[in-house]
Amino acid sequence: MRDEVAVIVGAGQSGLATAACLTALSVPCLILERDDCVASLWRRRSYERVTLHLAKRFSQLPHAPLPDSAPNFLPKPLYLRYLDDYAARFGLRVALRREVVAAEYDPAEGRWRIEVRRRGNGGGGEAEEEEEEECYWARYLVVASGENDEAVVPGSIPGMESFPGPVVHSSRYRNGREYEGKAVLVVGAGNSGMEVALDVADCGARSTTIVVRSQLHVVSREIWWFAMLIMRFLPLGLLDALILLLCYLKFGDLSKYGIHRPSKGPLYLKKYTPKYPVVDSGTVKKIKSGEIQVMPSIKSIKGNYVTFSNGRIQSYDAIILATGYRSTVKKWLKSDDSLLGEDGMVKRMFPDNWKGDNRLYCAGLARRGIYGSGEDAQSIANDIACDYHHHHHH
Numbered sequence: 001m002r003d004e005v006a007v008i009v010g011a012g013q014s015g016l017a018t019a020a021c022l023t024a025l026s027v028p029c030l031i032l033e034r035d036d037c038v039a040s041l042w043r044r045r046s047y048e049r050v051t052l053h054l055a056k057r058f059s060q061l062p063h064a065p066l067p068d069s070a071p072n073f074l075p076k077p078l079y080l081r082y083l084d085d086y087a088a089r090f091g092l093r094v095a096l097r098r099e100v101v102a103a104e105y106d107p108a109e110g111r112w113r114i115e116v117r118r119r120g121n122g123g124g125g126e127a128e129e130e131e132e133e134e135c136y137w138a139r140y141l142v143v144a145s146g147e148n149d150e151a152v153v154p155g156s157i158p159g160m161e162s163f164p165g166p167v168v169h170s171s172r173y174r175n176g177r178e179y180e181g182k183a184v185l186v187v188g189a190g191n192s193g194m195e196v197a198l199d200v201a202d203c204g205a206r207s208t209t210i211v212v213r214s215q216l217h218v219v220s221r222e223i224w225w226f227a228m229l230i231m232r233f234l235p236l237g238l239l240d241a242l243i244l245l246l247c248y249l250k251f252g253d254l255s256k257y258g259i260h261r262p263s264k265g266p267l268y269l270k271k272y273t274p275k276y277p278v279v280d281s282g283t284v285k286k287i288k289s290g291e292i293q294v295m296p297s298i299k300s301i302k303g304n305y306v307t308f309s310n311g312r313i314q315s316y317d318a319i320i321l322a323t324g325y326r327s328t329v330k331k332w333l334k335s336d337d338s339l340l341g342e343d344g345m346v347k348r349m350f351p352d353n354w355k356g357d358n359r360l361y362c363a364g365l366a367r368r369g370i371y372g373s374g375e376d377a378q379s380i381a382n383d384i385a386c387d388y389h390h391h392h393h394h
Helices: 013-024 042-046 078-087 191-202 220-234 236-251 264-270 283-289 369-392
Strands: 001-009 029-031 099-104 113-121 129-144 167-169 182-188 207-211 219-220 278-282 290-293 298-302 305-308 312-314 318-321 360-362
Touching: 001 013, 001 113, 001 369, 013 029, 013 078, 013 113, 013 290, 013 369, 029 113, 029 129, 042 078, 099 129, 182 191, 182 312, 191 207, 191 283, 207 283, 219 220, 219 236, 220 236, 220 264, 220 278, 283 290, 298 369, 360 369
Parallel strands: 001 029, 001 129, 129 360, 167 318, 182 207, 182 318, 207 290, 219 278
Antiparallel strands: 099 113, 113 129, 298 305, 305 312
16 A cells, blocks of 8 residues: 555656646655656657647646747657656656556545556566556546547448558557558548658658548648637637638648538637647648548458448558547546546536546646646646645644
8 A cells, every 4th residue: 555645647748747736836746657658659659750730839848948949849859858858857756567447536535546557577578577456545636647548440441351451550650661662541630640641652652542531620830820829819710710711821722632621610629629620741732732642431441452432442552540549547537427528538628627526637638738738737736735735734
């Protein structure tokens, strides 16, 4: 049994930010992390060429502004170094290879009981992987395990198992070099799908196709940055109209290439739904030139041949599933009546998105990106510190 004041689950940007804010307010805290490093999504499950889509002033974490010398949009290695330095700078306590199996509130104790599976790092393969159970008690529990916790793989494409080539989720995709000279099909047109398709095409794939199943907004990095900057000063409807005008001037009408915009604007959707616009890194240009082809949904697969819902049939050597992630909090969080929905995301709208019952908190699960992680962390730490110092001194 280990007694802690605050336990944070997850050492990604949200967990690190919350721990730093608590540390700054003299509240002892411990981060439990399933992987063997901090920021494992960035380090282990993102592709090489990824660059942050939000300008640095929206990507920095509390108490550690990014220097003037840093580029406005940070590439992956720089952001990773920033997160590593961040953990070191605040001397954060991080217990690695600790997977939370269950967390339950004990009303008699007035605390959270957290059951953890500790993974050994036996060097000799699976057989030596010894596991131990640990148990922690905490007055405060912060869920920071992330929206992008588990890869989502579509299970319903008829004939998928007959496809002879490689089929990988985008979380395992690193770069396009191994796809040189191949015909590649990318399924899913969110930010990952669009960037993976661009990378594959840039690395000399023989042909690149992206499956765009639903309507989506495409914006440029600059337009989106501009929108974030002036968001506070204009009503949402007006700003959306302005963004769409700028997008039209930049990209023209994309519907003739198979990309259809939703009837509601990008900021409206970002605020009220899970939909986030695609921030273009050069994919649109290749779609317009025909170098990247857009197809509607897949109807079936037979061997190398893929039949699309528009009746077209094409042959492919490889399939990359850029079909996203889901939160898995619901698997281990046993007591929560109000904060999280069935999908493991926050049910309540911002700004009431970070506090539940029994001193349960949640950072970075309101689909508000890195900026939201920092804001949540600050709110959570202030609330915990207030309660903790009040009880501590009486």
